Amino acid sequence: MAVRRERHGREQRAEADTLPARLKMRMHRVRTALRKSGVDYFRGDGSDWIALVGLLFTVPVIACLTILDPVWCSPAVLVLPIVAGGLLLRPASLLGLYAAAAVALIVESVQLGPYAERTAAVTPGTVLTVAACGFFGLLIAQFRSRVGVPWRRGGTMLFDLRERIRTQSRLPKLPQGWHREMALRPAGGQSFSGDFVVAARTNNGRTLEVVLTDVSGKGMDAASRALLLAGAFSGLLGSLPPHAFLPAANGYLLRQDWDEGFATSIHLVLDLESGDYELYSAGHPPGLQLNAGTGRWEEKAAEGPLLGVYDGAEFDAIKGTLRPGDVLMLFTDGLVETADRDISEGIDRLTGEADRYVTGGFHGAAWHLIEAVAKDVNDDRALLLICRDA
Numbered sequence: 001m002a003v004r005r006e007r008h009g010r011e012q013r014a015e016a017d018t019l020p021a022r023l024k025m026r027m028h029r030v031r032t033a034l035r036k037s038g039v040d041y042f043r044g045d046g047s048d049w050i051a052l053v054g055l056l057f058t059v060p061v062i063a064c065l066t067i068l069d070p071v072w073c074s075p076a077v078l079v080l081p082i083v084a085g086g087l088l089l090r091p092a093s094l095l096g097l098y099a100a101a102a103v104a105l106i107v108e109s110v111q112l113g114p115y116a117e118r119t120a121a122v123t124p125g126t127v128l129t130v131a132a133c134g135f136f137g138l139l140i141a142q143f144r145s146r147v148g149v150p151w152r153r154g155g156t157m158l159f160d161l162r163e164r165i166r167t168q169s170r171l172p173k174l175p176q177g178w179h180r181e182m183a184l185r186p187a188g189g190q191s192f193s194g195d196f197v198v199a200a201r202t203n204n205g206r207t208l209e210v211v212l213t214d215v216s217g218k219g220m221d222a223a224s225r226a227l228l229l230a231g232a233f234s235g236l237l238g239s240l241p242p243h244a245f246l247p248a249a250n251g252y253l254l255r256q257d258w259d260e261g262f263a264t265s266i267h268l269v270l271d272l273e274s275g276d277y278e279l280y281s282a283g284h285p286p287g288l289q290l291n292a293g294t295g296r297w298e299e300k301a302a303e304g305p306l307l308g309v310y311d312g313a314e315f316d317a318i319k320g321t322l323r324p325g326d327v328l329m330l331f332t333d334g335l336v337e338t339a340d341r342d343i344s345e346g347i348d349r350l351t352g353e354a355d356r357y358v359t360g361g362f363h364g365a366a367w368h369l370i371e372a373v374a375k376d377v378n379d380d381r382a383l384l385l386i387c388r389d390a
Helices: 002-016 019-043 049-068 075-088 091-112 124-147 151-168 220-236 242-256 343-357 365-374
Strands: 178-185 195-202 207-215 263-271 276-282 287-291 296-300 318-321 327-331 381-388
Touching (some): 049 075, 075 091, 075 124, 091 124, 178 195, 195 381, 207 242, 220 242, 242 263, 263 327, 296 343, 365 381
Antiparallel strands (some): 195 207, 287 327
16 A cells, blocks of 8 residues: 555656646746736735836837828827826836837837828827826826825725725614614715714613714815714714713814814714603704604704814703604704705705605605705705604
8 A cells, every 4th residue: 555655656746747737837826926916916015017018018019000000000099008007107117118108109200201291100299199198197106106005096995985984874773663864965976075973872782872973174175084083983982971072072173283173063862762862062953853742843952162163162962852753853054054045944944845754754764855955955965863663
């Protein structure tokens, strides 16, 4: 048995030492190295030599095609690898590609002859077009180099940023007998908003704490500050007593020393067993409560200044109770206030539209209310509904 195993081992080693086996092993290593380099490149961690080699290869191919048939492949086609290089390459590699493109233009000009004698030739306009594309490509590459984020990772980072904002805005599941939903619509149809929500269940899950905040500015202009505040507010929520949350948030905002650094916020602290709640406000529009017994909406306006205006601000809570069938609605000013409509008129319109959902329940109502009340408003809009089932 031992002799048979040894003989089998020698046969395997001999087979592995053959030329086809060695070539197969080397090809496998080359494919592995290329795949690893490609993955590192598109993650932004590796060298850009793969893209550089590929683009350098396209330059002589384009030059040959232009010389053979300048009508179908004009000299201006050289802008294609230059534009791609501006997006893919680092500044130092980009200069090498530009040198290759310049040589290709010279060769084309010599082979095609003077532009005054042929229509399909290298003209001064062609040279200027290629040079202009190269200049703007170099500016883009320099900007990416300063930021430290290649374009191939920039889109991924923005996508991740948007998903993190959405994740932080998700409301926790509520026990049976409660329903919650939230809709957020950024200004201009963008994916980023200056309005955000952070929420958590505290006190061993008995209490729901929700903070709806409207950062000054709108859309992309406020998105970066909104993300920073959302992370800070999420850390504060549940770590401090409810009455200490807004003072701590105000102090954090003041320490940022932003030129446009104020925000409005409303903080709901709801007991999910009794339905009792406290509502703290920092310059935010009032909450609206639907009384199931009377069918009327009542404003819940707490007192408190804007966040980030001055130190030592105090925030007084207003108390209430959500009974079976009651609804509490929180929103940002973009939903009810515009340049040609004051906030009271907007609130009347919002409650009028919300009355349509009283009999059938408010499931799926948040988004439809934004569509009905402020569909075309060029401002961030957010709406939060907390319902207690009858």
